Amino acid sequence: MKIRVGFGFDVHAFQAGRELWLGGIKIDHEKGLAGHSDADVLIHAICDALLGAANIRDIGYHFPDNAGQYKNIDSKILLARTVELLKEKGYTIGNIDATVCAERPKLKDHIPAICETLARVMGIDTDDISVKATTTEKLGFTGREEGISAYATVLIVLSS
Numbered sequence: 001m002k003i004r005v006g007f008g009f010d011v012h013a014f015q016a017g018r019e020l021w022l023g024g025i026k027i028d029h030e031k032g033l034a035g036h037s038d039a040d041v042l043i044h045a046i047c048d049a050l051l052g053a054a055n056i057r058d059i060g061y062h063f064p065d066n067a068g069q070y071k072n073i074d075s076k077i078l079l080a081r082t083v084e085l086l087k088e089k090g091y092t093i094g095n096i097d098a099t100v101c102a103e104r105p106k107l108k109d110h111i112p113a114i115c116e117t118l119a120r121v122m123g124i125d126t127d128d129i130s131v132k133a134t135t136t137e138k139l140g141f142t143g144r145e146e147g148i149s150a151y152a153t154v155l156i157v158l159s160s
Contacts, residue, residue, distance in 0.1 A: 002158035003094065006053025010044035013147040022100060022107070022148070023114030023131060024076045024121060029105045033148060036065035040075035042100055042114070042131070045150040047075075047082045050093070053156045054086050076121045083122050086156060094155035095128045102148040107133035 018032025021040040033039035047059045056062075062085070063070050063078050070078075086093070096118070100107060107114075111131050119126040136143040 004053045004055075004091075004156050004158070006049040006051070006154045006156065008045040008048030008050070008052065008152040008154075009149070010041045010048065010059075011141075011147055011149040012039045012041045012044075013141075014145065020105070021075065022110070024079070024117035025110060025113050027105055027107075027110055037063070037070055037073045037078065038075050041148050042098060042150040042152075043075040043079050043118075045152040046096060046098060046118070046154070047079055049096070049152040049154040050082050050086055050156065053154050054089050054091050056085055056089065076117070079118070079121050090159050091156040092159055093122060093124050093128065094157050095130070096152060096154050097130045097132075098150060098152040099132045099134060100148060100150045101134055101136055101142045103135050103138065103143055103145050 012033035012035050014031040015034035016031050020027045020029040020032040021038045023042045044059055051058055114131050115126045115129045118129050141147055142149055
């Protein structure tokens with residue numbers, strides 16, 4: 001059995017007049033995140049981690065932010081396509097461990113729905129997804145509530 005590990009990181013600035021999407025669910029907040037797609041920073045970090053683990057480039061390569069077909073796209077579509085790319089190379093997802101950094105909104109009550117949504121999109125068990133939320137104790141751009149960042153580590157397994 002061959003296993004591989006991947007790491008992903010993404011960041012988006014807050015922007016007035018947009019919806020806030022994290023982990024595939026809409027979260028009530030006065031601002032959303034700026035981006036070409038729906039700017040779901042958590043899904044983008046997971047996609048990058050999965051693509052990196054399989055050594056098939058990154059999210060910008062597969063879903064460029066200057067391509068019209070991805071304008072305002074639901075990032076769950078990008079995640080589903082990423083999982084298809086992994087399957088084409090013979091990989092399955094072992095587990096995902098992710099962290100979202102944001103002062104606000106508070107995310108702990110949303111984490112179960114995020115994990116359920118991500119599991120459904122990727123076709124894996126919710127027990128294989130860990131999503132945590134933290135703050136930066138008012139430090140840096142996240143502490144000043146200028147945006148949100150997300151980190152993801154994944155394990156993938158080559159099917160024999």
